Structure formats: structure tokens, C-alpha cells
Amino acid sequence: MRLYTRRSACTTLAALAFAVPATLSACGGSREPVNLAEQNSQEAPSIDFFSPMEKIDPDALNTAREAGGMTIDMAEEQTGISVVYNTYTAENYQDKTYDDVCLERARASQDDLYLLNPDVTVALGREGLLADLSGLPAAANLREVVRAANTIDGRLVAIPQEVVAYGLFLNMDIFKECQLAVPNTPEEFIACCKALREAGYEAPVGANRWWLETFVFAQAYAEMYNGGDVEAEVAALNAGQTRYSDYLRPGFEFLKELIDEGYVDAEGASTSEAFEGPGEGQAFLDGECPIVMAYWGAANTETAYGKPPFAMEVVGFPSDLGQMPVLSVTGYGVLEQARHRDEALEVLNVIVSDEALELYSEINRVISPSENVKVECIDALKPLNALVEEGKFVLASNAGMDVEQWGNVCLIVRDLLGGASVEACMEALDKLQEDALSAQ
Template identity: 25%
Template sequence: MLKKEESDKMVVKLGKGRKKMERRTKGKLGQILLAILFTVSLLAVGCGKKEGAVKEYENVKEVTLRFFGTEILNSKVWNEQIQAKDGTQIKILETTAEYYTKTGGDEAYRNYLVERLDKGNEIDWFSIFAEDVFCFTEEERYLDLSDLKGVENLSEDALRGCSYDGKVFGIPLIYVGYGFYWNQDMLDSCGLEVPSNLEEFLSVCRTLKEKGYTPYLGNKGYSMTVPAMAAGFAQLYASEDKDEQIAKLADGTTPVSTYMKKGFELVERMRDEGIFDIEEAQNKVPNDSIRDFAEGKGACFCGYLGADVEKADFKMVMTGVTVLEDGAVTIVTPDRRVAINPKSENLEYAREALEYVADPKHLQSVARELGTLCAVDDKNIDYSYIGEEKQEFIRLVSSGNQIPVQDFSMGFNTWIDIRDLCREIVKGKSAEWAAQEYDRMQKEEILQWK
């Protein structure tokens, strides 16, 4: 659980056009939060029955679904009124928590989510992250959505990234990739070009450092995870026999260090050469890096397609993760996955509302709103709305053979384990230690979820 001194922002929003309410909370989620907010919603609609119940209102039934996630999605996903087959009007009440705590290693959102799921039917929908799927499957915390209308329209890669053990655990609202954002103006001022491979990346970073710039903005989120995974797993996913190699990783025949030692060595090298600030890499969260980059405080940051850098007043370009000897690769994943709590008291309405969201035209609208890729299987989608500075990155993602955030066929964690081990490298542990520790974790997790 979170320590009392660790504070996290929580946001709540109900329906289209309702005022967003923000408050700072400390420690456990305040139990009165939803009660206060629902009181506000009752004043707005003039009805005094309890939240979540099907009620009569001007001869129209209405139900409120409670969605817990890491960001407000209302205006981008379900701003139109959703109507169930029986005529019930469905509204979405959103509560959020920031994913990371401001201090320490705990993840705020996960702690809040587990706490609320443990209470039973307190939430109907929730955002599910790849790192939680193994344990959430074992604990039966999500509804299998394999037969949900709309699943058949997802792309093969998106569906693979939302499936485990024969179940579909969530509907992805978008499809994203992680790459490097570069401050083109800063590079130009130093007479540098955007790097296209590992040698060029390291050379550019050294020159930037010599000239007094911060080459790479670090954080305790994915700033180290992404380059480590790229350097470690790129050869695996580019190989013609990757399925056989993955199978050997999944049964423990091949130790994961066979691939990931190279990735850990890259992070160790970046640390030792001072390419990133060690203190920032231990304490800052990804949103801090996005803000710092937009304010011109660093030449490069690792971010996802759709990261909010609109406040930047300089020319920029997004590339793949240029840490390979012969080029770049991206880390890809279906994102904003919406899962259903199997203990929801509004289970059928939760399914119907998610079918509405999973409609291809709605998913394409979501992708356009968020400036990223669509999870729908449609090769004719026009991505010109994303911007010319990101088209090279989009072509790389579309070329295939990219690295998934989590390959569920492996049977052990990739993203979360690599992230945690990279945090230890930043603090001073060796790449050799991280490689050995990952082998141990691989064996342990394979046995745990076998």
C-alpha cells in the first residue's frame, strides 16, 4: 500500500460537458470520494436513487457505469450518449489515479485498482496493463471478452496483445509504439543530424554533453526500459524462427539473459557515460520528461506515439529506438485497454457499452483524437493526421517484426521486470547482476503461472 507521505493526483469526471473535479489525496483512496461526486451528479439530473441502479427518469431508464483508469477519456471515446438494447441510457463515471507515485517505486494506480477490485462491485470498467495480466488471470479479476462484438475487427497484432491463456482481457482503444523524440533545433545548433543507429546515437549524445546540453531525459518509467528491450530483443523478433526461440524462452530452456544482457549493458553504458542524469532517472516520471522536453531542457526523450508535446516551440522529429548496430526498432502495444470487472452489478450494461466503444468507426475516431494508430484491422486508414515529423516512425511500426511490450506467449514478464532491473542499474548495479537476476525471475514466474 502507499505510504502516507506519497501523494497522487486523482481526477473524476461524469458525462459530456460536466466539470472536471480535481483533488489531491494522500495514502488510501478516500472512501467518500465517489459519494461526494455522485451527490453532485444527482443535483445535476434531479434524481435521488443510488448510483448504478436502473432508474426511471422522464420515462427513460438510466444506468451509470463506473470506470477507473489513469486518464480521463470521456470527450475522446464516449462523449455521445450510449443507449442499451432495452432503451437504457448509459453514462460513464470516470475516476483516475496517476500511474506512478511521485516518490518511491510503487505504482499508485495498481495499488488503488487492486484495493477497489477487492471490494467487489465498486467498479464496472477498468484500465488493465500488460504487467498485471498474468496475476489478474490467476485471480480471475477480469471478464473474458472473447465473444464480445467488435473483437473480430481488431488487427492481429492488437488482438495478440490483448489475449492470454485463450482469453481476451481487454479492448484496446488505440495502438501505440515507443520511440525517440528529438529536438531538431538543438541538434542543428550543434551541427548534428538525427542518429539512425547505435554508434550515431552515442556519438550525438557525447557531443551534446560536451556542449552543455542534456542528451537524454531519464525517468523511472520507460526511459530505460525501452532502449534496453530494443537492444536486447530486436534480433529475436527479426529472426525467421522467432516462434521456436520464444517457445524455448517460455519453457525455460533458453535463459532470457541470452538476449537481455545486451540490453542491460546498454543502460549501464549510458549511465557510465553520463548520457542521462542519474538523479532524474530515479525520481522523475514519464510525464516529467515529456514536459521537460517540450520546455527545451533536453535533446531527446523516449515517448509513445501521441505524447503531448504540443507546447514545444521548436522543430522536432520522432524516430524509432536507434540503439541497434544497423538501425532502429520500436516497442509496440495495444493501449488504453478497457477490461470489465466480472463482479460488476451492471455486467450486461458494461458489455453493451464496451461493444459500442469497440465499433470500428469509434476506435478510428479515438485514434484520430489521440493522434496515434488505430487498433482496427484496416490497411486503408489514412494516418496523415499524425504529422509529417512522425511518418518515418509510422512506417517503421507498419513494417512489422517490432518488439511487443509484453509477449504473453512467453509466460513471464518482460516490460515490468526489465523496468525494475533497469532501475537497479541506474542506482549502481551491474548489467551482469541484472542478467543473472532476470534469469532467476524468468524461472520463478514460469513456474508460478504455468
């Protein structure tokens, strides 16, 4: 286990955490997480902030971390409140996840401000542990999709610094060499994988143990979020009138076909960490794997795919409605019973202000949660950005759904990678829904 406590905002904040919700792990031994930051009553006001490291090396160069730190610097300067960082990472995929540690710390009120992944936002929000942020002045500028994704029982419980869009990263040199068009539908994607296999690419789709569920969400919720009555459909799911398994089945059947045909290396994906070690990330950069899935920010940073040695495009996932970006929207939350709740809210209001978001978005070139902040993206991201700006996307994290999607579907997809049948996966989804209904 590695637990870091820092004070210097500009060099230490791992602000990319909500953009990489599953690359972050923590140690699972008998040692309980501890807060190394001791408040000194004689010092200036301060708050405790818990966030993950997106890399094993806490000092690795990452522009997103630097940009996040700059917004914290801005908040410290404007409020006079110091921010004490507690960060957590681990050595391998078998260790306890950052989410597990975050839940433990939040339930024990160890920190004031948290950087939360979607499943943790839902869990803590439903437990009533997160403060309502809707009264913050900065909250008035949020995109509607951000509100929808982070509102629980009428309470806005988290605000991000970016809207995280997931897409397919394509090696366009290989696509051009194989005379392949970018696939739009599941059928076209399967045909594309078959052609790439015939061209010598044994496993055309590089995958890790976290993000294959993006294929499922794109197919499951394309119609709901693009022309459907979202509020009515979510209400029907929460009432048990419709089943999540009916929505998600086509995506699981699609993934099963990719696995059975060997287009996805199930064994490798089961243990691969995103961007870590000799996994799909390195294979993609080496030109051995034509397709990977990742979040928007990975195209901008050198720690991921920021400077590939080939032409790259980031596009949406295949669905019956065409290419579909998958959005995961989460972010910062403040504990309702935090020791320094008011100070944390004051700091957060600066971090998510238009001024700070403008700085953050300009440096990271990401989609801002504020309706007022627009940033030009790099060429590789323009296909994905055009879809998002058109309003064509699905949400992978919707706090209004009684069954949390991002984390639960990820775990069930791992069962599929391990050999579970589609029917067994559907039974697991139905069980989650039954449990949610019983808890009402």
C-alpha cells in the same frame, strides 16, 4: 490521495491512461481505496468505470481525454447505459501507483470496466479475473499485434483504443546545428551522445523513472519480432529452455554505458515524473536536452510536446536492425465476475467499434487497433509511423510471456539507475523466470 467520481463523459474521462503507463500514481497511506459511486436501483442501468488521471489537475485540457469521453458518450447513447467514472491520481512519485490501486479494486470487484496498463492486464488475466472479449463483434476487426499482446491462454482479455508506439523525440534544430544524423544503431547513438556532450549538452538524453526500458526492449527483441519465430521463442522462454536475461543483457549493458558516461542523469531520472515538474520534459522544450523518450500521443497534445518551439522528429530506438519503435498494447478490460458484466461488455463493444475508433483516432491522430481505421499523422511522427506500418517494431507487452515484461523490466532498470550492476539486474530477471517456472 485524490479519488474522483464523475458522470459526465465528455469532460472527465482520462482515456490516455494506457498510453502513459507509468506517469500515474496513487496514495499509499493506510486508507483503502473506496468506490464513491453508489448504484441506485431506481435509476437507469449503469456501470462503474475505473481509470486514471494523466495529470494532477483532473480538469486540465487534454484532447485525448476529450476524445475518449466522446466515445463513452457514443456508447451511452447507443446502449442507454450510464457510465460512472472513478478516477485516481496522486501528488508525488513516492505514492502508491495507479496499477497497485487498480489491482486492489479489481480483486475486490469494485468496478465493472477498467482501463488497464500492460502489467495489470497480465496479472488479472492470469488470475482469471478478466472476461474473454474475443466474442465481441468489434474484436473481429483488431490488428493481429493487438491480439498477440492481449491474449492469455487463448482468451482476449483487453482491447485498447490505440496502439501505443514509443520512440525517441529529437530536437532537430540541435541535430542540424551539430551536423548530426539520426542514429540507427547503439554504436551510432553513443557516438551521437558524445558529440552532443562536446557541443555543450551535459546530459543529452532526458529520462524519467518510467521509460528507459524502451531502449532495452528495442535491442532485446528486435530479431524476435522482425524475422524470428515469435511463437516458438516465447514457448522456449516459458519452458525455461532460453533465458530472458540473455535477450535483455545487451540493452542493460547499453543503458549502463549511457549512465556511466553521464549521458543520462541517473539521479534525476530516478525521481523524475514524465511531463511533471522541472524534469526532462521541460528541459527538452527549453532546448537544454536534445533527446527524450515518450509515447506517440505526446507529440499531439499541448500537455506534453505537441507544440515545441523547434523542429521535432520522433524516431525509433537504436538496435542492430536499425531504428525500432517499441509498442505497448493494452486497454479496456471487463471483470468476469463484475456486477454489471453484460452491460460493461455492451458498452465496451461500442467504445472499440470502428465508428468510435474512427472518431478517437481522428481527434488524437493515433495508431488505431482496428485494421479498418487509418489516420494521417503529423509530420513529426511520420518517421515512426512509417516503421510501424512497415511492420518493423518490437512488443514491450506480450501477454503470452509467463514473465510480464513492461512493469518488471521497468523496476529492474530503476535498480540500474540506483547503482545496481548489470549482473545483479540479470540475476533479478533469472529469479523472475524461475518463479514463473515454479508456478507452472
